[in-house]
Amino acid sequence: MEPTPLYRQLKARLREEIAAGVYGLDGRLPTEHELCERYGLSRTPVTRALAELAEEGVIVRHRRRGTFVNPAFEQARPTLRVLGADETWAAVMREAAGDSLSLEVVRPSLGELHEVFLSSIAAGEGPDLVVLDSVWVAEFAGFLWPLNELDPDWVSHEHDADFLPSFAKAHRFGDAVMAVQAPSDVAGLWYRRDRVPVPPRTWEELHELGKRLAFDRPPGRHVLVMPGGLRAAETTTYALAAFLASNGATVMSQDSVVLDSPAAVGTMRFLRTLLDDGVILPEVTGFGSDRAVELLARGEADLCVGASDLAGWAGEPIDHIGEEFGFAPMPRGPHGRAAVLCGGMAYAIPRQARHPHLAMRMLQAVLAPDQLVRHCLETGQLPPRLSALRRIAEVSPFHAETGERLEHSVLRPPSPVYALVSARLQAMCEDVLSRRRLPEEAVTRAADMISAITSLPLP
Known part of the structure; x- marks a missing residue:
């Protein structure tokens, strides 16, 4: 049998790549020189x-413009299955996709996203692209496609060179990059400028300010709000972790659980003091994930511990937010320093993806600097790329101020069993703010349970 001619081998290879969506979104093929x-x-x-x-209608060739996948070629327009919880990123993807491909978008609630993704993987029906909480990457890493296998040039020249180092490091496992950070936010202290002209810098100042505001508080008004229990799920962990960081407390090191420390106990005692003095009301333990920021935006609270993406709830353009609201790092405690916690979602491509190369092109399109700037100006989030941060800071004072804190922020504790660790932190917060347990007891209990969950020893 004679060997298959080289042109036929290349033709078959290009057909396979086109069908797999390798030349996704804009459909441009490499030049003849590049193919050679x-x-x-x-x-x-x-x-x-x-x-x-070209004769078969698979591609079209334009003089001076290049060679493109023919939009009329049905195989070149596969459906990309996407899973995630927020409509904002779904809209961004639809814009990036244009007419070049169709999207099948599944949007469970954020509280259901973990279970829906886990179930899809277990059933062998994982999506092509998933937008998951960044702290879940460690848990699902074994089921994700290393992005440097799909496009090593993009990972080397754009991801490693332009994405914030803390994010890039968090999603790298050995030499493999398993996910890329999506637009993010930082957790700190929001305040209404009409009630709080100058934000507190220390816990002592926060306590005194809170007591003063509580003294003349009208019925139904809150002083300080935060998600405070299991019902608010991850937003409780997010707020609590920012409080812990401001007092120098952490949950885990690489080889042990270090939550049961004087700094952590001191943090929970401070929260109990704010509760006892009426600065925080017990009902925060029953808040849903958006209730605290909603109260602040509606003028029913003076201070809020929460994420920096307030724009949606305030119902105002981001450039107007700074006129009514201020945003500051968490005031420093006696064992720490002013701190912000950074987090958000991440893009990842499951191993079960039917069109991994097309998903990679979509990921690159939604994370292009110009796209990130447009998206973040609408949502109040922060772009994870240094180049996009510089651009957005030139046009948005809010982003300029909050973006400065990204490089010095702390992250939530990464763990393959993060969801279980997070639930224990939520329960610890609820125990203290509901007066179910003393701060010392609540911290010790949470540390013991996290040690059992992670198999990491206590110091």
Whole structure:
């Protein structure tokens, strides 16, 4: 049997790549010169392969513009299955996709997202692209496609060079980059400027300010709100972790659980003091994930511990937010310093993806600097790329101020069993703010349970 001619081999290879969505979104193929270099071929077989694909209607060739996948070629328009919880990123993806592909978007609530993704993987029906909480990446890493296998050049020249180092490091496992950070936010202290002209810098100042505001508080008004229990799920962990960080407390090190410390106990005692003095009301333990920021935005609270993406709840353009609200780091405790906690969602491509290369192109499109700037100006979030941060800071004072804190922020404790660790922290917060347990007891109990969950020893 004679060997298959080189042009036919290349033609078959290009057809497979087109069907798999490798040339996704804009559909541009490499130039003839690039194809020659990539496959070690002379120009003759490359030219013939492209000519036959054009004759068959698979590609179209435009003088000076290049070679593109023919939009009318049905195989070149696969459906990309996407899973995530927020409509804002779904809209961004639809904009990036345009007419070049169709999207099948599944949007469970944030509270259901973990279970829906886990179930889809267990059933062998994982999506092509998932937007998951960044702290879940460690848990699902074994089921995700290393992005540097799909596009090593993009990972090397854009991800490693332009994304904030803390994010890039958090999603790297050995040499493999398993996810890329999506637009993010930082957790700190929001305040209404009409009630709080100058934000507190220390816990002592926060306590005194809170007592003063509580003294003349009208019925139904809150002083300080925060998600405070299991019902608010991860938003409780987010707020609590910011409080812990401001007093120098952490949950885990690489080799042990270090939550049961004087700094952590001191944090929970401070929260109990705010509760006892009426600065925080017991009902925060029953808040849903958005209730605290909603109260602040509606003028029913003076201070709020929460994430920096207030724009949606305030119902105002981001450039107006700073006129009514201020945002500051968490005031420093006796064992720490002023702190912000950074987090958000991340983009990842499951191993079960039917169109991994197309998903990679989509990921790159929604994380392009211009796209990130447009998205973050609408939502109040912060772009995870240094170049986009510089651009947005030039046009948005709010982003300029909050963006400065990204490089010095702390992250939530990464763990393959993060969801269980987070639930224990939520329960600890609820125990203290509901007066169910003393701060010392609540911290010790949470540390013991986290040690059992993670198999990490206590110091």
